[in-house]
Amino acid sequence: GLRFNDNVPVKVITLIPDELKGEDADQYEVIGVKSTFRLAQRPASFDVLRYDRQIIKHKGSDTILPSAAPFNVLDKSVADVSFIVGMLVDKFQYHLPLYRQHQRLAAAGITLSRSTLGTIVARGIDLLYPIVDAMLTSILQSQVLAMDETPIKAGKAGPGKMKQSYFWPVYGDKDEIVFTFST
Known part of the structure; x- marks a missing residue:
């Protein structure tokens, strides 16, 4: 899992359910908040994005509605798309091995296993295959x-x-x- 210390900046993003935006918004009340954490990257630094998802209950029926997690390019991953791209660029363009990226994360106060980094790289590469296939098809039609x-x-x-x-x-x-x- 993702662990980080108090020195790591956390950017809070509040997601408001559609039910609280419509005409029937007064029919719902917020009864809690669920947080999902993802590791993001800015050039030369890391942020943790905290998505606060409001837990709501319909006042008339006392039904608690689920709060969907925000979309991510890799399902059930702690890595934001910015982190995935940053890792791939560092690894393949700048030849920075994963163990050094792991050391850099640790120096920034973020604990993430090396095996998780390897999995993120492998899943990120899988996302690129359709692009390579489309490019090769286009080239072969030249x-x-x-x-x-x-x-x-x-x-x-x-x-x-x-x-x-x-x-x-x-x-x-x-x-x-x-x-x-x-x-």
């Missing part, structure tokens, strides 16, 4: 295709030795690029 075979050393051929692998960026006439990799 009139002109280009490919560059770039040799790289990756994977282990033996103790202390890397094996020859290839990195293939595929280009279409629409300036889209899809990368494939083979070892």
